[in-house]
Amino acid sequence: MPLIPFLLILTGITLFLSRRRYTAVGARVAPPRVVVKGNTFSEIAEKPQPKAVESRKTDNVRSACVIGAGPSGVLTALVLAGQNPHVQFHVVDSNERRIAAWNSDRVPIGEPGVEELLFKEDAVLVDSIKSHRKLQQTDQEALPGHFPPPPRPRKLLNVNFSTNILGGIAAADMVFLSVDIPAITSTEGQQHDLDLSNLDTAIRAIAQVSRGYKIVVQRGAAPCGTVPYIKKMLKETASPSASFDVLANPEFIFPGTMIHNLLYPPCVIIGHVFSEDSSPEALIALKRLYTSWIPEDRIVTMDAWSAELGKIATHALLAQQISAIHSLGLICKSTKADFNHVTRILGMTQPVGLGLGASTPMEVLCLENMAKEIGMQDVSEYWGRVLGMNGSQQVIQKS
Incomplete structure (x- = not known):
């Protein structure tokens, strides 16, 4: 029957083509290795890498x-x-x-x-x-x-x-x-x-x-x-x-x-x-x-900077007020003015500076030194005089 020889020829052709494909795959050249700093990528991936320091930030204080x-x-x-x-x-x-x-x-x-x-x-x-x-x-x-x-x-x-x-x-x-x-x-x-x-x-x-x-x-x-x-x-x-x-x-x-x-x-x-x-x-x-x-x-x-300067300024202005009242007290002592009447006009119902003067020299000193560092000599001398007045005078109490 003419069909049988035809099938045999077809089978032979199929086997021949399959053999050629197998040979080509087996002979394929392996790709070149990727080398990074003397090591291949696979070697680097397999090595244990140092863990980055975890710095867990929290917004909840315990x-x-x-x-x-x-x-x-x-x-x-x-x-x-x-x-x-x-x-x-x-x-x-x-x-x-x-x-x-x-x-x-x-x-x-x-x-x-x-x-x-x-x-x-x-x-x-x-x-x-x-x-x-x-x-x-x-x-x-x-x-x-x-x-x-x-x-x-x-x-x-x-x-x-x-x-x-x-x-x-x-x-x-x-x-x-x-x-x-x-x-x-x-x-x-x-x-x-x-x-x-x-x-x-x-x-x-x-x-x-x-x-x-x-x-x-x-x-x-x-x-x-x-x-x-x-x-x-x-x-x-x-x-x-x-x-x-x-x-x-x-x-x-x-x-x-x-x-x-x-x-x-x-x-x-x-x-x-x-x-x-x-x-x-x-x-x-x-x-x-x-x-x-x-x-x-x-x-x-x-x-x-603003927060720190604001804190210093608050106490420095208080020291300034204390020094001003001290100077007014000295003037009253040397004149016929009554210190109680003067402070009443100023709206003060209690002695200024009692217990407060001790908390202000550090802040005034900060302003004095900072002004000196940035070249503002007049400002530095001004706060230095406030500090001197605040420290040298006694608190004047109403009698």
């Missing part, structure tokens, strides 16, 4: 540390802790006497409202204290021994005081700097510069224990440019695994009304440095500590 157990730092912690019971506040200081005083049953400062904020008084405790006082008044020989008074219960359980500075910093998401910055006095008794050693020590402590992300808040009085100074020092001294956002949050408080100033501020100022590595999380986190009781429209953000 733990805060306040460095500096002076009135400003402690009262800031107490007010913020009272309004944010979910946040733990660690107040740390190297001064053991300060910490022991705040851990005692007596308030170490005479500021109105602190005792009510710190301690919880109830009827049972009051009766217990009265009973203890009666025992102290009885015959000591009849008592088997000394009975210490019962401890006063604390109202704020989310605040503690400690000398463990490094431990407080390590546990915190946010660190407030409220350290003392004293003036350096010359041999002639003139204040001519500021001692930043306490601030430097606090910054080095933050750099020493920080891993990951922390928010640092400059709270206390300091010269203009302190925020970028802190930022630069942390970058130079901290571990590569640490990252920071540094903010300014100046306090505007005055002796005698500190608690009221903190609870009912006309506004809250937050200053920050505009840079590529700054983040909105830090601003949000600090704002949240205040929005628990302060309307958000009263929380103002601005550049750090």
Whole structure:
């Protein structure tokens, strides 16, 4: 049959073509290797790559540390802790006497409202204290021994005081700097510069224990440019695994009304440095500590330089007013004018400067030195005279 030879020929042709295709595929040349820095791409992909340091930024503070157990730092912690019971506040200081005083049953400062904020008084405790006082008044020989008074219960359980500075910093998401910055006095008794050693020590402590992300808040009085100074020092001294956002949050408080100033501020100022590595999380986190009781429209953000200068100017203008009143008092003493009548005309119902003058020299000194550094000699001399008048004269009290 002619069909069978035709099928055999077709089968042979198919086998021949299949063999040629197999040979071509087998002889295909492998592509050249891609070499990167002496290694092929596959070798690089197989090697374990170092993980980038994760710097988890947070806008929710769970733990805060306040460095500096002076009135400003402690009262800031107490007010913020009272309004944010979910946040733990660690107040740390190297001064053991300060910490022991705040851990005692007596308030170490005479500021109105602190005792009510710190301690919880109830009827049972009051009766217990009265009973203890009666025992102290009885015959000591009849008592088997000394009975210490019962401890006063604390109202704020989310605040503690400690000398463990490094431990407080390590546990915190946010660190407030409220350290003392004293003036350096010359041999002639003139204040001519500021001692930043306490601030430097606090910054080095933050750099020493920080891993990951922390928010640092400059709270206390300091010269203009302190925020970028802190930022630069942390970058130079901290571990590569640490990252920071540094903010300014100046306090505007005055002796005698500190608690009221903190609870009912006309506004809250937050200053920050505009840079590529700054983040909105830090601003949000600090704002949240205040929005628990302060309307958000009263929380103002601005550049750090303006925030710092505004803080300094507030106290410097107060010092200026005190110096002006002192000079008027001296004029009244040398003339027939009555100082009480003069201050009444000015609308003053109480002596100006009582308790306030001590808080202003540092700010005035900042303005004096800053004006000198930028070449404004007349301005520097002006604030120097304000500082001299404020420091040399006694507060004139109404009789």
